[in-house]
Amino acid sequence: MDAFISQLPALLGVVVGALGTGLVTFLSTRSQWKRGQSVRWDERRLEAYGEFAQVLKEIQAISLRVLSAADGDKYRSGFDKAAALPRLADADIRHTLAWERLLLLGDAATVAAAQDWREAVWRLEHRAREVGETTEPLSGLYQQANASRDRFYDAARRGLGVSGGSVAQSDRLQQRLASPEDHQPAAPRS
Template identity: 50%
Template sequence: MGSLLAQMPALLGVLVGTAGTIVATSLADRARWRRRQTVRWDERRLDAYAEFARVLKEAHTIASRTIGGYLDRNQELAALAEADLRHTIAWENVLLLGDGPTVAAARAWRDAVWEVERLARAAATGDELPDLLHRANEARDAFYRAARDSLGVGGGSVAQAALLMSRLNKGTAPAGRPTDEHHPT
C-alpha cells in the first residue's frame, strides 16, 4: 500500500499530462479545421464576387455599346440576353455566399446596370445616360468596397467612378470606345 501511495503523484501526473495532451490536440485540430473552412469559403466567396462583377460589367458594356450604336443592334440585344442569363446564375452565388453589406451593394449595382439596359432595350439615347452610367460606376465602386471588406482585402480605395466621370465630362476615351470606359483601369 505504501508503494502505491508513493507512486500516486507520478500516476496523477501521467493522467493530467495525457488529458492535457488530448485537450490541446483536440483544440488545435478544431482550430485548424475552422481555418481551412474559412479559407475554403473565402475562396468560394471571392470566385462568386469576381464572376458576378465580370458578368454584370459585361452586361453594362453591351448595353452601353447598344445605346452608342457601335455594333449591330440585334446582335447586341442577343448578347445582352446571354449576359443576363449568366448574370442571373452569378447573382445566386452572391446571394448564397455573400455577406449582407456585399449583397446589398451587389443589388444596388445590378439595379443601376438594369437602368442602363432598360435604356438600351428601348433604343433610347436619352439625356439621362451620363447620370445612369455614373450611378452604375458608383454602385460598382460600392460593391468592390463591400466585397473587399468581406474578404479582408486591404490596400486602399480602388474607386473608379470619379475618374470615369471626369473622362466623360472631358469627352476623352480610348479610340472607338464610349466615354463610360468599358475596360478596367
C-alpha cells in the same frame, strides 16, 4: 497500499499530462479546421464575387455600346441593337446564375451593394433595350452604375479582408466623360 499511494502523484501527473495533451491537440486541430474552412469559403466567395462582377460588367458594357451607337458616338465602338440583344440575353442568364451563387455565399453588406449595382445596370440595360421610359440622362445612369460598382468592390474587399486602399473608378470615369477632348483622335503630324 503504501506503494500505490507513493506512486499516486506520478500517476496523476501522467493522467493530467495526457488530458492536457489531448485537449491541446483537440483545440489545435479544431483551430486548423476552422482556418481551413474560412480559407475555403473565402476562395469560393471570391470566385462568386468575381463571376458576378464580370457578367454584370459585360451587361453594362454591351448596353453602353448599344446606347453609344444609337447616339452616334463615333469615338466608341458601338453595337447594333439587333446584334447586341442575343449577347444581352446570354449574359442575363449567366447573371442570374451568378446572382444565386452570390446570394448563397456573400455577406450582407456585399449582397446589398451588389443589389444596388445590379439595379443601376438594369436601368442601363432597359434603356438600351428601349424597355420602359427613362428621362434620366445617360451620363447619370452611367455614373450610378459606376458608383454602385465601386461600392460593391469596396464591400467585397472588406468582407474578404483585402487591404490596399480604395480601387474606386467612378470619379475617374466620370472625368473622362466630362472632357470630350480625351476621346478625340490626335491631330495628324505634318
